[in-house]
Amino acid sequence: MRIHAFHHLYQQRQALSTKVFNARGSKVDRCNHCQVASKHCICDYQPDIDSDVAVMLIVSDNEVFKPSNTGRLILDTVKEGYAFQWSRTEPDEQMLALLSDPNYQPLVVFPADYVDNKARVVSSELKPFCDGKKPLLILLDGSWREARRIFRKSPYLDNLPVVSIQPQAISQYMMRKSDNDQHLATAEVAIMVLEQLGETLASTTLERWFCVFREAYMLSKTRIKPDQTRPELKRYLTTQLENSQPTD
Numbered sequence: 144m145r146i147h148a149f150h151h152l153y154q155q156r157q158a159l160s161t162k163v164f165n166a167r168g169s170k171v172d173r174c175n176h177c178q179v180a181s182k183h184c185i186c187d188y189q190p191d192i193d194s195d196v197a198v199m200l201i202v203s204d205n206e207v208f209k210p211s212n213t214g215r216l217i218l219d220t221v222k223e224g225y226a227f228q229w230s231r232t233e234p235d236e237q238m239l240a241l242l243s244d245p246n247y248q249p250l251v252v253f254p255a256d257y258v259d260n261k262a263r264v265v266s267s268e269l270k271p272f273c274d275g276k277k278p279l280l281i282l283l284d285g286s287w288r289e290a291r292r293i294f295r296k297s298p299y300l301d302n303l304p305v306v307s308i309q310p311q312a313i314s315q316y317m318m319r320k321s322d323n324d325q326h327l328a329t330a331e332v333a334i335m336v337l338e339q340l341g342e343t344l345a346s347t348t349l350e351r352w353f354c355v356f357r358e359a360y361m362l363s364k365t366r367i368k369p370d371q372t373r374p375e376l377k378r379y380l381t382t383q384l385e386n387s388q389p390t391d
């Protein structure tokens with residue numbers, strides 16, 4: 144499997160943390176990389192596809208320790224991925240350098256309803272808007288409340304264009320992050336934006352990978368009776384095989 148920026152961030156934070164973060168489900172013996180119960184680990188199946196997009200996750204305080212986090216699934220799928228711990232006062236130097244790199248077009252993914260300066264919201268097609276530069280999707284990875292805080296209190300994001308996601312999609316995807324068991328938003332938001340960018344393979348791969356994760360994650364819950372035959376994993380592996388067949 145490919146170790147990526149989210150895994151590195153997790154390791155860094157773990158090395159620094161003095162107390163064990165007591166997330167829900169912390170008693171389960173989990174794989175350090177996919178955060179699924181070790182016996183259901185999905186790391187062997189990590190996607191291996193190419194895309195013409197970069198993703199930057201700005202991760203809220205303890206999000207990196209939450210097994211239900213889905214931001215890491217995006218970096219499983221998009222190979223050029225970055226993950227930075229959010230800091231209001233001491234933003235990461237590498238993050239700032241990327242945001243001002245002329246080779247990239249940064250795009251903050253956030254609902255337009257919450258953007259005061261509507262001129263920032265990109266209303267045209269995304270690909271032409273990027274004008275040959277590589278799109279750098281910036282996703283605020285945390286609860287909805289934390290994402291809003293990051294958006295408001297990060298001066299280095301203030302002048303960047305915003306890709307909006309539909310309000311009904313937000314209520315369906317982002318808002319339910321407040322429910323403990325449905326902490327499943329960041330990847331779903333990325334699925335939609337990748338599709339808007341014309342990155343169809345990345346979008347569909349992430350969608351299937353997200354289903355594989357959710358299925359494996361639910362297998363570690365004892366309260367419910369999950370389908371042990373793992374239909375989502377089977378579906379994912381079948382499509383992966385189809386994708387690798389030469390087409391002519």
Ligand SMILES: [Zn+2]
Nearest residue numbers: 174177184186
């Ligand atoms: Zn794993």
